[in-house]
Amino acid sequence: MSILEALNPAQCEAAEIVDGPLLILAGAGSGKTRVLTYRIAYLINELGVNPWNILAVTFTNKAAGEMRERVEKLVGGMAGQIWGGTFHSICARLLRFEAEPFGLDSNFTIYDEDDRRAAMRRVMEAHDIDDQDLKPRAVIAQISRAKNSMLDPHQFALEAGESPHQQQIAELFTSYEAELRRNNAFDFDDLLVEVVRQFDNHPEVLAKYQERFRFLLVDEYQDTNRPQYLFCRQLAAAHRNICVVGDDDQSIYQFRGADIRNILDFERDYPEAKVVRLEQNYRSTGRILAAANAVIQNNQRRKGKELWTQAGDGELIELVECDTDRREARYIVDKLRRFINYEGYSPGDTAILYRTNAQSRALEEELQRSGMPYIIVGSIRFYERKEIKDILAYLRLLANPADDINLLRIINVPRRGIGATSLERLQVFAREQSLGLYAALDHLDQVPRLGGRAVKSLTEFRDLAHGLVADRGGMDLPELGQAIFERSGYRQMLLDENSPEAEVRAENVDQLIAFMTEFSQTREEPTLESFLEEIALMSPLDESPDTSKMITLMTLHSAKGLEFPLVFLSGMEEHLFPTSRAIEESQTNPQAIEEERRLCYVGITRARERLFMTYACRRYTFGKMIETSPSRFLDELPSELVALRREVDFSARAPRPGAARHGSGNQIFAAPEKPKRKPEPKGVHYEWDEPPASQGADDLPTYIDASDPFAVGQWVKHPSWGRGEIVAREGQGEKMKLSIRFKGSQVKKVAVAYARLEPA
C-alpha cells in the first residue's frame, strides 16, 4: 500500500510524476505543502532515492525546516540529508563551499540594506556627489533592478545610452561593485547572480551539482526572479527533473524583480512538462472562497482557475467601517477578545493583516491595553536593533577583517574618542596604501597628521580586535559573543547609561548570546560564518518562533503561505491598499493594480473560518488626519457574501446604520447584534468584556485589573525612577516589558525581569 493513498487524485498525480519537468498549479489552501512532503517521502521510501539527491527550495528557512520535519515523520531521520532553504541561503552556502574553484574568499560578509546604503554613501562621497540631489536609496534601487535582470555595470551602461543621469548611475554601479569586492562582501542580489555567473564559468562545478541534485523542487515558483529562474534552469539542464509549485494568482513580489513569466512560460521552457492543477481547497469556507474568486477575477493576466470546496458556506464576511484608524484598532481588539473569551478561539488562531508595517502601531497600542498575548512579525526586527547590529558588527569584523563598512560602524562604538577627522586621515592613508582600514591600524605611525590622542585610541581599538582574534580559537560561539560584549566596553556603556532603555538593550544582547548558545548546540557546523549567514538571511517569520500561541500581526506579504481560523484584514482603503503608488502607476498601466489585487486575494485566502475586513474613514498619516475612502477591492465583493457594519461610537456597541454611504452600495447592513447570553468562558480568559465606565483624560475607557500588579493603570515603584503609572505593556512572563509614566510625565520602558519593581 502506497503512502500516497492519503492524497486526493490530483494531489496523488502531483506527487507521483517524478520523471521530467512538472508544474503544479496549486491554488491557495489546496494542500500544496502536503503534496510536497508526500512527494519527497514517496521518492525516498518507494523509489529508493537518496535524500542527498534532493534539493528543496522554499520561501523561508522556517518553511524548509517544517517541511523537513514533516518528511521526517514519514521517512525517518534520513530527511536530515535533504538540502533545503531559500534561494539566498542555498546560494550563500554554495559560494562558501565552492569558494576555491570560484576564486572567492569564503569569509565574505552578506550586506543588508543598511550596509548597502553605507557602502553606496561611501562610493558617492568618493565621486563627490551630493547625496541631496541623488539619493543613495534610489541609486541602490536601480542597481538592484539591474542585478535582478542579470545586467552587470557594463551592460547597464550600454542600456543607459546617452542619458547623463543614467550614465552617472552606471558609474556608481561600477564603483559600488568594486567597493563590495574590496570589502569581500556580497549584497542579497549578488548571492544569486554570483552563483549563476560562476556556474556559467565553471561548468565542471555545475556538473557536480547537476549530478547531485537529481530531484529539484521549487516552492512559490511564481515569485522567482530572473537569476533564480536561471539557477533552476542550470541545475535542471541535465536531468530535467524539476518540479515547480506555484500559483500565478499569488505572485506578490514583482516589485523586487519576480517575473510572473517564469510560471506562465514554464510549459514553453519545458515542452515535455506535465501540468497538474490543484483546485480543491481544504482551508476556507465557501463564502470566503467565493469572495476570493470574485476579487481575483478582475485581473486580466492570469492562467485562470477557480477554487472550490466541499466545506459549507460558513459565516458572512464582515465588512466594518470605522471613523478613525484608532477606532478600527479598538474594534478589532474588542472583537478578538470576544472571540477568544466566548467563541472558543485561542489567540494563536487569529491574525491581523495589513498592507504596510506602519499600520501595526495603532493596533499594538490597543493590544497592549488588552493584555492579550500578541506578536508583531517583522516591523521591529530583532536583528536590526542598534545594539544587536553593533555586536554583530564585531563578530563580522572577526570573520572578515577586510570589511571597512562594518569596521566603521563600530570603531567608535562605544565612544573611544575617535572622531571624524582622525577617521578621515586614516581612510586617506589606507586608500593611498591600498590597505583595508583594519590593516591600516597596524601602521598608525605612518599616518600623516594623526594626533597623539587619536593614535592612542586607535591603538586601543586595534589591540581589542587583535586580542579577540587571538583568543577566538579557544572559545565557542556564545563565549565569543560574551567576550565581545565585555571587552569592547559595550556592556559598561549600557550600565553607565543607567536607564531602563539601556537595560532592555542589554537584555537584547543577552538574548543574542542565548541564541548563539542554541545555535552552537543544534547546528551541525556551528561556525561563526554560518551563524552570521543564518542571521543575515533570516526572514521576519524565521525570527518569530511562537506565532502559534499569540495573536499574530503582520503584513500581507509575510502572511503568504500561512492560515488562521480568524483573520482581520485592516486598512482596506484606497491609497493604502491599493497603495497610492499602484494607483498612480495604473494611470498609464492598468495592470499596475493587479499585484495589489493578488495581495488582496492572498489576504482573503488566509482565513479558514471567519474573515473581517475593516477600513477607517479618517486615518493618521504622517501625523495628520487624512480623509480616506474604501478600497476598490471591497466593491468587488459580491454583496450576498458580506455584512456591513459601522463603528462610530465606541460606547454604543450596536452598529448604527447611518449617514455614510459606501462605494457602489451593494452591501447589506447587518441586523444589530442581538445581545448574546454569555456562555461560561473556558480556558484562558481575558478580562473586561464589559468595559468599565470610561475614565482618564480622554474619553477612551481605561481597563484596569486590580488582581494583576502589572496591569495597565497600576502604580509601581522603580528603584531609580520612583513612582510611576503603567501606561502599556508588552510580552509575557519573563519577557514582559512595561511602559511607565514617571514624574515629569516621562515614559520609560522597563523589563519586569530586570527592574526591581514594587507595587506602589
Add this chain to the structure above:
DNA sequence: CAGCGGTTCATTTTT
C-alpha cells in the same frame, strides 16, 4: 569631540 536642538522627509511590500 560629543551632545543638543533644529529641520526635513518619509511608507509599500522583503531576501
Add this chain to the structure above:
DNA sequence: TGAACCGCTG
C-alpha cells in the same frame, strides 16, 4: 508622527 540627518555650541 518619528527617525535621521545637519550644524552649532560647550
